[in-house]
Amino acid sequence: MTHEPAIELGGIRSTESRSSAGEALRDDAQATPPYVNDELHAGRTRRQRNSDDEGHQPAALNESDSLLLKSAQSEIHALPEQFSSSKHAATSTSVRQISPHNDDEKSGLRRRNHNATHTSPTRSLLRSVGLKIVTSGNRIRRRPQQRATGEPPKVVESRSLILALTRTGAHILPVSATVFLICFNAIGFLNGPDISTAANFTLQLAAKFYELAVVGSLTVIVLEIIRYYLLREGITFGLVGAGATFSSLNFLWSPEFWGLFTSSVPRRVKIFVGSALILCCLLASTIGPASTLLFLPIQLWLPAASTEFYLGGTEDQLYPLRLTAEHGGPDICRQSPLPSYEQCLYAGFTKILPLMTTVGPVRPGWGVFLSGGSGTQVPPRIMTGMSPDQYKNYSVVAETWAMMPTVAMIAHLQVLGIANGAAWGYAKGRNRRLRDFVGGGGGYGIAEGKLPTVRTVCGNSRRIDNNTATLEFPVIERDKYWRDGLKTGPIQEVQIGDLASADDGDMFKRLNISHRQARAKWVTLPPSLGSSVSAGVIVTGQNDTTLVAQGCVVDARWAQGEYLNHFDSFLHSLDANPGKQPMSETSEFKFDRAQYLDERYKPYFGPTMNMTSEWFDSWILPMPEQAQIGSSYNQTNFEALLNTSAMNDPFYRLDQIDNSRINLEYYITMFLLDALSRVGFSLQTPTPTANGIKPELRTPGVTDDKFLNGGPIYDRPNFPHMTYHYRTFKYGTAWYFNGYSQWIALSVLLLHTVLALAHSILILWRRTSSEAWDSVAELMALAYNSNGDGEELENCAAGIISADTLKRTVMAAKSTDGKAQLVFLDEGSGGGEVDSGRGKDALWRRGLSHIFPGEALG
Numbered sequence: 001m002t003h004e005p006a007i008e009l010g011g012i013r014s015t016e017s018r019s020s021a022g023e024a025l026r027d028d029a030q031a032t033p034p035y036v037n038d039e040l041h042a043g044r045t046r047r048q049r050n051s052d053d054e055g056h057q058p059a060a061l062n063e064s065d066s067l068l069l070k071s072a073q074s075e076i077h078a079l080p081e082q083f084s085s086s087k088h089a090a091t092s093t094s095v096r097q098i099s100p101h102n103d104d105e106k107s108g109l110r111r112r113n114h115n116a117t118h119t120s121p122t123r124s125l126l127r128s129v130g131l132k133i134v135t136s137g138n139r140i141r142r143r144p145q146q147r148a149t150g151e152p153p154k155v156v157e158s159r160s161l162i163l164a165l166t167r168t169g170a171h172i173l174p175v176s177a178t179v180f181l182i183c184f185n186a187i188g189f190l191n192g193p194d195i196s197t198a199a200n201f202t203l204q205l206a207a208k209f210y211e212l213a214v215v216g217s218l219t220v221i222v223l224e225i226i227r228y229y230l231l232r233e234g235i236t237f238g239l240v241g242a243g244a245t246f247s248s249l250n251f252l253w254s255p256e257f258w259g260l261f262t263s264s265v266p267r268r269v270k271i272f273v274g275s276a277l278i279l280c281c282l283l284a285s286t287i288g289p290a291s292t293l294l295f296l297p298i299q300l301w302l303p304a305a306s307t308e309f310y311l312g313g314t315e316d317q318l319y320p321l322r323l324t325a326e327h328g329g330p331d332i333c334r335q336s337p338l339p340s341y342e343q344c345l346y347a348g349f350t351k352i353l354p355l356m357t358t359v360g361p362v363r364p365g366w367g368v369f370l371s372g373g374s375g376t377q378v379p380p381r382i383m384t385g386m387s388p389d390q391y392k393n394y395s396v397v398a399e400t401w402a403m404m405p406t407v408a409m410i411a412h413l414q415v416l417g418i419a420n421g422a423a424w425g426y427a428k429g430r431n432r433r434l435r436d437f438v439g440g441g442g443g444y445g446i447a448e449g450k451l452p453t454v455r456t457v458c459g460n461s462r463r464i465d466n467n468t469a470t471l472e473f474p475v476i477e478r479d480k481y482w483r484d485g486l487k488t489g490p491i492q493e494v495q496i497g498d499l500a501s502a503d504d505g506d507m508f509k510r511l512n513i514s515h516r517q518a519r520a521k522w523v524t525l526p527p528s529l530g531s532s533v534s535a536g537v538i539v540t541g542q543n544d545t546t547l548v549a550q551g552c553v554v555d556a557r558w559a560q561g562e563y564l565n566h567f568d569s570f571l572h573s574l575d576a577n578p579g580k581q582p583m584s585e586t587s588e589f590k591f592d593r594a595q596y597l598d599e600r601y602k603p604y605f606g607p608t609m610n611m612t613s614e615w616f617d618s619w620i621l622p623m624p625e626q627a628q629i630g631s632s633y634n635q636t637n638f639e640a641l642l643n644t645s646a647m648n649d650p651f652y653r654l655d656q657i658d659n660s661r662i663n664l665e666y667y668i669t670m671f672l673l674d675a676l677s678r679v680g681f682s683l684q685t686p687t688p689t690a691n692g693i694k695p696e697l698r699t700p701g702v703t704d705d706k707f708l709n710g711g712p713i714y715d716r717p718n719f720p721h722m723t724y725h726y727r728t729f730k731y732g733t734a735w736y737f738n739g740y741s742q743w744i745a746l747s748v749l750l751l752h753t754v755l756a757l758a759h760s761i762l763i764l765w766r767r768t769s770s771e772a773w774d775s776v777a778e779l780m781a782l783a784y785n786s787n788g789d790g791e792e793l794e795n796c797a798a799g800i801i802s803a804d805t806l807k808r809t810v811m812a813a814k815s816t817d818g819k820a821q822l823v824f825l826d827e828g829s830g831g832g833e834v835d836s837g838r839g840k841d842a843l844w845r846r847g848l849s850h851i852f853p854g855e856a857l858g
Contacts, residue, residue, distance in 0.1 A: 156812075156820065157231065157770040159853040167769040170220040171756035174213040178749045181294045184735050185742070190433040191297055191733040200296065207295035211288045214752055215247050218280045221759045222246050225276055227770055229269060230812045231851055234825050236263045238806030239273070244776050246277055247284035259807030264826065283752050290745035297733045298742075301583055304434055304443060305420055306710045306727040309412050310697050311684065314720050318408060318680035319450045319558045322610045327679050328618025330688045337625050338637065341689060342378045342407065343682040345619035346637050348674035356645035356667055364389050364397040365593055368670070370404075378681075379414040381405050382575045383673065386595060387666055388483065398481040400665035401455040401596040402673050405563055405576035407681040409449050409724075413565045413574055415693055416726050417445055420567075423707035431708045437732040444589055445565040445728045450558045451576040452676035453605070455596050456665040457482045458552035459491050464540070465547065471496050471538060473525065473551040478532040478608065479597060492529055494551065496538065517541075517635070518642040522616040529553060535611040537668055539642070550660065552668055556609045556676060559601070564591065578604045587731045619675060638671055697721070768853055772820075773812075782812070786822040813848040820857045821848060 158164075195203075223243040229235040238256030245251050257277065261270055311318060320327050333344035340347060351370045368383040385402025424435045459472040470493040476482045482489035518541045525536040534556040540549045559578040566575075566589060577591035578601045584590070594600055622634045635643065645667055686694055696717045707713050716723075737743065763769060773779050796805060809825040823846060843849055851857065 153818065153857055154772070156772045156851050156855060156857055157768055157853045159768050161764065161767045164763045164767050164769040167220070167763055167771075168760040171217050171760055174210065174217045175753050175756050177210050177213065178753050181291075181749065182746065185294055185737050185746075188302070188737075189735045190302070190430070190437045191735075194299060194733045195297060203295045204292065207291045208288075210291045210295070214287045214291070215284050217752070217756055218247070218284050219243055221755060222277065222280050223774055224759065224763065224770075225273060227773060229265075229273065230773075230810070231770075233269060234265060234809040234811040235269075235273070236260050236265060236806065237808045237810045237824070239277075240810060240822075241776060241779055242277060243774070246281050249281065249285040251281050252278060255803045256806050259803055262803070263807040264809055279751075279755070283748060283755070286748050287752065290748040293742055293745040294735070294749070297735050298738060299587070299731065299733050300585075300736060300738050301443075301589070301729045301731050302434070302437065302734065302736065304437075304728045304730045305423060305708045306725065307416070307707050307713050308723055308725050309416060309447075309714060310717055310721040310723055311408055311412065311680075312694060312697055312717070312719065312721050313408075313680050313683040315722065317683060317720075318406075318722060320609070320679065321558075321607060322612070323615040323679075324612050325614040325618045328615055329678070330682050332688050333619065334621060336622070338621060338623060343678065343685065343688045345675040345678050346621065347678060348671075349637050349641065352670055352674060353641060353644060355670065356641055370674070378407055379410050379574055381407075381410055381677075383670065384575070384577075384591075384593065385669060386593070387662055397595060398483045399455055399457055399596060400662070400669055401453065402669045403451055403453040403559065403561075403576065403578065404673055404677050405451055405574050406449070406677045406679070408679075408684050409447065409451075409563055409576075410565075410574040411681065411684055411693060412697070412724075413445060413447060413563060413726065415698055416447075417565050417567065419702045419707060419713060420445060420728050422702045423705065423713075426702075426705040427708060428705060431705065434708075434730060437730045437734070443567050443728055443730040445567070445726055447563045447565075447724055447726045448560070448580075449563055449724055450606075451561050451563070451578070452673055452679075453557050453559050453578070453596070454669050454673045454676070455555040456552055456669045456672075457555075458550055458661045458665050458668075461548045461550040461660055463546055464549045468549070469495060471549055471551045473529055473536060474553055475528075476530045476532050476553055476555060478530075478555075479602065481597060494525065494529070494536075518639060520636070520639050520642060522611075522613075522620055522638075524611070524613055525553065532608045534609045535616070539664060550664060552664060554611075554668065554672060556611070556672065558606045558609070560604045560606070562591075564589070641671060642667060782820055782822050785819060787815070792824040811843070812851060813843045813846075814851045814855065814857055815848055818857055820851065823848060 226235060226239060226242055230240065236256075236259050238254075238259040242251075242256070245254070245256070251257055257274075260274055260277075263270075317327075329345045330341070330343055332339060333341060333346070338344070338346065340350065348370065355368055365386050366384070368385075370381050370383060372378045372380040381404060383402055383404040385400065386397045387400045388397050424431075427435045455476075457474045457476055459474050462468075462472065464471075472491045473494050474482050474488070475490040475492050480489075518539060520540075521538045523536045523538060525533050527533075529536075530553075532555045533553045535554050537552045537554065538549060539552065540547060542548070561576055561578040562581055564575045564577070564581075575591060577593075581591055592600075620636050620638055623637050623640050624634055645663070682688060684693055684697065685691075696719070697714065699715055700713075702713055737746065773782060792808070793805070800806060811823050811825055813821050813823050815821050823843065
């Protein structure tokens with residue numbers, strides 16, 4: 001057979017003989033998509049069309065070529081009827097539509113699949129975890145069918161369980177790290193001292209790598225979603241590259257994203273794709289700070305040990321609401337001269353006396369350190385309170401009040417503090433790390449219990465004589481201040497004629513003018529003075545010419561609160577405060593102070609105590625040893641304090657209204673509060689002179705690690721007692737779930753894990769995987785090789801500013817020559833109208849078809 005020179009027919013080159021020219025055209029027609037554009041029906045390529053626009057005409061055929069063309073056309077018209085009746089007939093060359101189930105096409109598919117690069121599981125795994133560099137380059141051997149680029153045809157979507165499993169490899173590292181982080185923080189790994197700067201930097205670097213791994217995992221999920229709809233139903237043009245842009249938070253208000261909701265894609269696609277992209281974007285934006293919170297340790301207080309302990313006595317014996325002679329302490333305390341046993345209610349005399357030689361409180365908020373007793377019987381403790389500031393018009397603090405721990409409670413806490421140190425010698429397992437968990441101090445112990453509080457309000461001083469029958473007392477209410485700045489509340493005149501009970505006659509009897517001495521009488525007051533009055537105090541004093549008196553009321557209550565034993569505090573002193581104190585965020589734990597009727601305290605205050613004259617007489621006793629030289633006046637222990645105090649200074653005498661009022665309130669509060677704190681202490685010791693707690697209340701003590709594990713270390717006593725709980729805490733560095741920020745970080749990590757598992761289960765169930773268009777370069781190659789009509793993206797080469805362009809629906813399809821194409825399904829540049837032949841029909845009209853799993857495309 002004689003071969004003729006090659007000819008070109010409508011852009012289709014034939015190298016066959018004249019007798020087989022029709023077959024050559026038919027084969028080439030199978031490899032050329034039949035475009036519906038009129039110019040393409042004329043057999044002209046886009047390059048020819050562009051040359052026409054510039055005024056250039058195609059070269060004319062010579063005579064030999066014309067004869068060959070006519071011969072080829074005659075052979076084409078002689079083809080079977082199925083070719084002559086094709087839907088799309090060209091003017092110079094008839095190109096028939098190829099069915100995707102055509103045997104010739106299947107043969108071509110088999111040839112392409114044979115020449116294609118088949119993805120191995122190892123290669124798929126490396127690409128899924130972001131190691132494309134290992135699988136790219138010239139490692140792939142060229143085949144003769146490959147072009148100069150070295151790119152063979154590739155399978156767009158593979159149906160293989162093994163390959164689908166390897167595509168989940170992107171989730172292995174971040175999910176494994178998430179599980180480790182959660183477990184590490186859940187068990188509470190204790191480091192102790194703060195980590196070094198180098199370790200901190202290393203952990204921050206690890207957190208950054210973890211963040212990149214999670215973002216890579218989310219990218220695989222986003223690409224899978226976009227690719228799924230790109231191959232099946234279509235997706236908006238703006239979201240084709242979402243895999244490269246979704247990780248920035250501004251993606252959520254970009255026109256590429258919002259174009260989805262105004263596009264023509266089905267509503268279910270909008271809901272699913274939109275929700276998935278929002279979730280992945282938020283996770284990618286927050287995974288950085290969330291991972292840092294869990295990678296880096298925090299410094300905090302952690303529970304260390306706990307147990308229960310017992311106070312001897314009943315509720316009425318320890319915290320009585322009506323104070324009688326039974327609550328006045330042991331009988332030995334009423335001897336003369338007065339003994340100084342700690343069980344006596346007046347035993348704080350020697351500790352308070354030095355404090356009263358100064359000029360009252362030096363600032364509105366004050367604290368007084370009271371030294372302890374002998375041995376471990378009474379540890380040091382702190383009395384805290386507040387007093388008005390006359391120079392600030394009483395605006396900072398309204399009234400004088402104070403609080404302090406009870407001696408009975410702190411005596412037990414002192415013993416428990418020692419037991420806590422001994423218990424760590426039995427530490428096992430995690431408790432060993434907790435034993436060394438010290439970053440800012442030795443820790444502290446805390447117990448819940450009641451503590452006494454006292455508020456004192458004094459009225460105005462008044463000049464008196466032997467004929468004075470009444471005295472002013474403030475009328476106070478339970479939940480209301482008597483003072484409001486410079487304003488004061490109501491007062492009431494109270495008869496005092498029946499108060500002459502001093503041993504030397506009427507208490508207002510004029511004293512020797514050469515000896516200025518203060519006198520005081522603790523009295524019960526009528527209910528008309530208010531609902532919050534426990535007792536009253538009448539104080540008299542004189543200068544060279546004048547005798548003055550002042551009436552004061554006290555409001556004493558038991559408050560439910562917390563006792564604090566800070567192991568590193570000054571001399572292990574103990575403190576107490578109403579309410580429940582929030583955990584400190586620093587290594588220094590301190591109670592938050594507030595005014596008496598602060599909203600944080602009010603719910604914890606009990607009813608007002610009722611103090612009887614018998615109770616006062618049982619512990620406010622004469623002290624002859626404190627009598628002034630040359631005076632026949634036998635003063636009591638409280639009067640001895642007043643006469644030793646700064647009130648004896650002429651400048652602070654009672655006729656100086658503001659000075660006397662503030663100082664007198666301060667002295668009364670301290671004296672009464674210390675006495676209340678000693679109620680019930682005699683029930684904790686074997687005898688008034690014994691040191692330490694009754695053996696029955698602290699047997700057997702620490703013999704194992706029960707204290708560290710919350711077990712009891714003491715046997716429950718068989719006599720009346722009250723049960724309390726003691727807890728210790730240590731401060732240091734740990735990986736630990738603590739606070740809202742870490743729980744939110746945990747939620748972010750768990751949400752990503754759920755997404756990764758759901759994606760893995762889905763692709764394994766479908767048994768399909770794809771590596772196509774994983775990068776911007778691959779998407780650009782897809783767009784570059786797509787044969788559009790030139791109008792879909794008209795004027796878009798320099799940028800896109802119209803949202804209508806971004807919301808148009810596109811789809812990936814296969815041409816008859818085995819090439820992947822990006823096809824616009826919407827008609828016109830506006831993008832608002834949908835092609836009536838959507839999906840499969842729309843592709844058929846363009847000579848395209850769906851891409852099926854296993855097909856290798858160029």
